Amino acid sequence: MEMHAQTLTELAAGLEKGDFTSLELTQALLDRIAAHNDKLNAFITVTADEALAAATRADTARSKGGGGVLNGLPIIHKDIFCTRGIKTTCGSKMLDNFISPYDATVVERLADAGAVVLGKANMDEFAMGSSNETSYFGPVRNPWNLECSPGGSSGGSSASVAARFAPAATGTDTGGSIRQPAALTGTVGIKPTYGRVSRYGMIAFASSLDQAGVITRSSEDAARLLGVMAGFDERDSTSIDQPVPDYLAGIAHSIKGLRVGIVREHFDAGLEEETGKKVKEAIAVLKALGATTVEVSLPNLNLSVPTYYVVAPAECSSNLSRFDGVRFGYRAENAEDLLDLYCRSRGEGFGDEVKRRIMTGTYVLSAGYYDAYYLKAQRVRKLIADDFRKAFAEVDVIAGPTAPSPAFKLGDKVDDPIQMYLNDIYTIGANLAGLPAMSVPCGFVDKLPVGLHLVGAHFDEETLLRCAHQYQQETDWHTACPEAFK
Amino acid sequence: MSLDKVKLQHIAMLARLKLTDEEYAESVEKLSKIVDFVDQLSQADTTGVTPMAHPLDAVQRLRPDVVTEVDDRDRYQENAAAVSAGLYLVPKVLE
Numbered sequence: 001m002e003m004h005a006q007t008l009t010e011l012a013a014g015l016e017k018g019d020f021t022s023l024e025l026t027q028a029l030l031d032r033i034a035a036h037n038d039k040l041n042a043f044i045t046v047t048a049d050e051a052l053a054a055a056t057r058a059d060t061a062r063s064k065g066g067g068g069v070l071n072g073l074p075i076i077h078k079d080i081f082c083t084r085g086i087k088t089t090c091g092s093k094m095l096d097n098f099i100s101p102y103d104a105t106v107v108e109r110l111a112d113a114g115a116v117v118l119g120k121a122n123m124d125e126f127a128m129g130s131s132n133e134t135s136y137f138g139p140v141r142n143p144w145n146l147e148c149s150p151g152g153s154s155g156g157s158s159a160s161v162a163a164r165f166a167p168a169a170t171g172t173d174t175g176g177s178i179r180q181p182a183a184l185t186g187t188v189g190i191k192p193t194y195g196r197v198s199r200y201g202m203i204a205f206a207s208s209l210d211q212a213g214v215i216t217r218s219s220e221d222a223a224r225l226l227g228v229m230a231g232f233d234e235r236d237s238t239s240i241d242q243p244v245p246d247y248l249a250g251i252a253h254s255i256k257g258l259r260v261g262i263v264r265e266h267f268d269a270g271l272e273e274e275t276g277k278k279v280k281e282a283i284a285v286l287k288a289l290g291a292t293t294v295e296v297s298l299p300n301l302n303l304s305v306p307t308y309y310v311v312a313p314a315e316c317s318s319n320l321s322r323f324d325g326v327r328f329g330y331r332a333e334n335a336e337d338l339l340d341l342y343c344r345s346r347g348e349g350f351g352d353e354v355k356r357r358i359m360t361g362t363y364v365l366s367a368g369y370y371d372a373y374y375l376k377a378q379r380v381r382k383l384i385a386d387d388f389r390k391a392f393a394e395v396d397v398i399a400g401p402t403a404p405s406p407a408f409k410l411g412d413k414v415d416d417p418i419q420m421y422l423n424d425i426y427t428i429g430a431n432l433a434g435l436p437a438m439s440v441p442c443g444f445v446d447k448l449p450v451g452l453h454l455v456g457a458h459f460d461e462e463t464l465l466r467c468a469h470q471y472q473q474e475t476d477w478h479t480a481c482p483e484a485f486k
Numbered sequence: 487m488s489l490d491k492v493k494l495q496h497i498a499m500l501a502r503l504k505l506t507d508e509e510y511a512e513s514v515e516k517l518s519k520i521v522d523f524v525d526q527l528s529q530a531d532t533t534g535v536t537p538m539a540h541p542l543d544a545v546q547r548l549r550p551d552v553v554t555e556v557d558d559r560d561r562y563q564e565n566a567a568a569v570s571a572g573l574y575l576v577p578k579v580l581e
Binding site for chain 2: 027070097098099101134193194195208209234237238240300303305307309310317324325326327328329331335336337338339340341342343344346347348351352355356358359360362363364372373375376377378379380381382385402417418419432433434458
């Protein structure tokens with residue numbers, strides 16, 4: 001099998017056996033990116049020189065019997081992760097000139113394990129979007145249909161992995177930004193428990209919701225990477241000090257007796273019919289593997305999107321106040337005074353959706369509205385989290401659709417923020433409650449991939465990965481490759 | 487429309503954002519829609535519910551009060567548009 005078609009696990013075996021070197025592998029993927037990225041616009045920066053140097057170091061380490069668990073394996077970073085000495089834009093004009101002076105913890109841990117970074121993936125500006133259309137660097141296209149969106153905000157990551165530019169890419173997920181793009185591109189995406197992976201050096205959007213994860217082509221690969229990324233980091237004040245289990249060992253076990261929760265509200269009018277059928281077929285496979293299904297109710301689920309669109313913009317308006325045109329980032333020219341410098345640098349440096357979220361957030365936090373919106377949303381958030389807590393007293397995972405439909409056409413929803421926001425209706429709950437969740441390819445509708453959404457209890461990524469891996473032993477949806485990228 | 491231009495101008499000032507006339511026109515419509523959408527929260531009965539401050543009910547971790555950062559000012563200032571003698575330059579504030 002050609003190198004680009006292999007999973008991370010297969011490539012690791014190939015490197016170990018000496019079938020090819022990391023330098024050969026890295027060069028092959030860089031050539032592939034150079035030849036095909038124009039069709040997708042998946043990258044903001046390709047780091048060819050750094051990648052080849054890292055691959056050479058990895059080969060040298062291997063020849064001496066050394067190297068980490070990801071030694072010589074190529075990955076891509078979402079351009080939200082700070083990479084020392086390399087442009088880190090967060091998809092924004094605001095940071096188009098920003099060379100990060102340090103590495104994010106995620107970047108550092110993967111590099112320490114020997115991973116080779118091919119480049120920085122395109123994304124919605126400051127991760128605010130569900131279609132990758134808010135990027136200052138232009139939309140990413142879906143490898144399954146170039147007229148469609150690859151989802152967002154981690155759209156460059158999902159498109160790259162689906163197009164076999166790399167076996168894996170990092171992503172971040174505030175309301176569904178790993179799982180929805182994974183679903184729309186037929187890839188695997190996991191958002192761990194809030195606090196599981198360090199947010200240090202990950203440009204902040206909404207700090208009580210943001211979490212880093214990965215997009216891969218198999219659950220096994222996700223387990224392999226998450227094991228390296230996860231774990232306590234004293235540099236992130238919300239990092240949780242909990243032991244990280246051996247995810248790779250965990251996935252091998254059967255799911256016989258696993259209690260799978262089915263949420264009645266997930267299959268209502270908002271779900272496109274054919275997508276619902278695929279998800280139900282996937283649940284039937286889990287049952288055939290020995291899982292039992294239990295109906296559970298999340299009565300406040302319908303309030304998750306409005307709750308999110310108060311909490312997330314509020315936190316965004318606070319986090320993005322750091323962009324002032326003074327210390328880093330875009331600076332307006334010929335400012336009349338300091339206030340003019342702030343207002344114009346921000347007005348000119350941020351795109352439409354980011355400004356909309358900052359304005360919404362500022363409004364819900366402003367005097368006279370704080371109680372009615374922000375505090376109210378935090379109370380409803382508690383109700384939603386309690387619904388999940390009650391459900392997880394009876395089940396081990398909750399299964400349902402990741403997104404209400406397969407990939408939509410670029411331009412279709414961009415003018416209507418509410419339509420765009422509703423794309424994340426099934427994913428947002430996990431962020432509000434801080435739960436780990438995952439999207440797994442489970443079929444096609446009109447030649448476009450559909451994702452099965454799995455949500456787990458706090459810190460139980462292991463069960464999600466195991467459930468997905470066992471499902472992938474029985475199905476081959478995750479191995480399907482878009483025709484133009486074989 | 488739940489928001490008008492005067493209200494938006496106030497919010498934009500609080501957010502330190504300079505918007506163009508076209509942006510105001512678009513914002514009145516789109517932000518009003520968003521505010522109307524999140525208004526459905528008012529229907530939820532949250533009597534006696536404590537607002538959720540943290541997804542895991544955790545509190546901020548404390549650390550020993552020791553210096554952990556090194557002075558790396560020159561490297562950080564490479565990203566600034568205007569610096570001089572280690573200082574960030576901004577338009578004149580005091581006459």
